Amino acid sequence: MSSLVKLAEVVDEAARTASAIPQLTDSEKLDVNQAYEIQALSLERRYKRGEQLIGVKMGLTSRAKMAQVGVHEVIWGRLTDAMRLEEGASLSRQRYVHPRIEPELAFLLKAPLSGEVSALEAMAAVEGIAPAMEIIDSRFRDFKFALPDVVADNSSSSGFVVGPWSRPDQDFRNLGVVMEVDGRPVQIGSTAGILGDPMRSLLAAARLAGKALGGLKAGWIIMAGGITAAHPLAPGQHVRTVIQNLGAVSLGVKD
Ligand code: 0L1
Ligand code: MG
Numbered sequence: 001m002s003s004l005v006k007l008a009e010v011v012d013e014a015a016r017t018a019s020a021i022p023q024l025t026d027s028e029k030l031d032v033n034q035a036y037e038i039q040a041l042s043l044e045r046r047y048k049r050g051e052q053l054i055g056v057k058m059g060l061t062s063r064a065k066m067a068q069v070g071v072h073e074v075i076w077g078r079l080t081d082a083m084r085l086e087e088g089a090s091l092s093r094q095r096y097v098h099p100r101i102e103p104e105l106a107f108l109l110k111a112p113l114s115g116e117v118s119a120l121e122a123m124a125a126v127e128g129i130a131p132a133m134e135i136i137d138s139r140f141r142d143f144k145f146a147l148p149d150v151v152a153d154n155s156s157s158s159g160f161v162v163g164p165w166s167r168p169d170q171d172f173r174n175l176g177v178v179m180e181v182d183g184r185p186v187q188i189g190s191t192a193g194i195l196g197d198p199m200r201s202l203l204a205a206a207r208l209a210g211k212a213l214g215g216l217k218a219g220w221i222i223m224a225g226g227i228t229a230a231h232p233l234a235p236g237q238h239v240r241t242v243i244q245n246l247g248a249v250s251l252g253v254k255d
Contacts, residue, residue, distance in 0.1 A: 031148060057076060057225075059150075077155030089252070096233070104224055105224045108127045108165055109218055122206060129172055130162050133179070180239070237252070
């Protein structure tokens, strides 16, 4: 088997150059622990290029997403400052292989969080909640992968945008969500689409990513996971997600 370091270089180069690659599992026998090790090693390469870890994304947190990609397990990935897009920004389609976008809810932490925590303990660590969108861009050809592939590939994460922060002391378990492309609704759902309650995703982040990263840190953003299936991005589009009571977040696509 190739070394995990070598495989980390392969996924990192694919992400850096927006190039499609064959699935790692076509030629390697990998388990999920090895895949998370590849993810960590590939992110080390980005940190060496100056990127900073600023949070965590949770993935495959809704039935719609699990069905869309045929993987049925909650996964997580790392968010860096270079992945963050400004609200209302226009992204360049050429920077991605085959980008898709999905509506999410984001948490902003004001205190560290790690391990098995209760919902009350987790809430006490949350500064704000916001409508958000994630750009996922599997580096694997035709968006086809097995669980170890997608985990090694930073759980397909390649960008994210966060809208206005609201206080978390409100009921956000079942808020209506609409994602529009050029003013036309393309996905409709509810925040309950995230594991039945987005808080469950934050608890999973503390348990899974918190353990691997030595805790989730104050100031980090936690993307709770896709609420609906993801939508392909094409040049010229304007994408907007509105979450009931929380407001809107938008992005444009150029070239
Ligand atoms: O929900 C997610 O963010 C899952 C990412 C991995 C699967 C995909 O690329 O859609
Ligand atoms: Mg997502």
